[in-house]
Amino acid sequence: MEPCISKYGLMSTVGNIQEHSLFKEDTYAFGVILLELLTGRTVLNEGLDLASWVLAVVSEEWTVEVFDKSLIREGASEERMVNVLQVAIKCVNKSFEARPNMRHVALSIRAIIEDDEKSMDASELSVTRSFIDL
Numbered sequence: 001m002e003p004c005i006s007k008y009g010l011m012s013t014v015g016n017i018q019e020h021s022l023f024k025e026d027t028y029a030f031g032v033i034l035l036e037l038l039t040g041r042t043v044l045n046e047g048l049d050l051a052s053w054v055l056a057v058v059s060e061e062w063t064v065e066v067f068d069k070s071l072i073r074e075g076a077s078e079e080r081m082v083n084v085l086q087v088a089i090k091c092v093n094k095s096f097e098a099r100p101n102m103r104h105v106a107l108s109i110r111a112i113i114e115d116d117e118k119s120m121d122a123s124e125l126s127v128t129r130s131f132i133d134l
């Protein structure tokens with residue numbers, strides 16, 4: 001019961017995969033999954049080069065446009081989504097040397113979650129404080 005996802009979203013990059021870059025292909029695949037979660041678009045159904053599309057939109061400074069609107073409607077923090085997007089963009093860098101390793105990716109995501117938990121504590125505190133002020 002421990003799924004391992006690999007070689008996902010690689011249609012546009014297959015070619016000369018070399019042995020030493022295999023782990024970085026996993027990083028790319030993980031980045032594509034993150035991009036799918038953030039955008040609500042899938043590479044499989046839409047035959048989309050999702051990484052190129054996201055990079056094109058972000059480079060035009062329309063970052064918010066890439067996000068799945070339903071995530072925003074459900075109250076997802078835009079700041080947190082931008083932070084995860086930045087991790088995903090590093091994962092899908094065309095140059096595999098520039099991609100972080102998965103350990104680094106996991107640490108980055110954990111840091112985003114921890115920041116988020118801290119800010120939730122802070123907002124709960126401020127709710128408590130406003131009750132006390134009443």
Ligand SMILES: *[C@@H]1O[C@H](CO)[C@@H](O)[C@H](O)[C@H]1NC(C)=O
Pocket residue numbers: 055089090093094095098
């Ligand atoms: C890929 O990584 C290189 C080196 O870190 C960086 O200069 C470049 O901007 C990255 N490309 C994208 C599209 O983020």
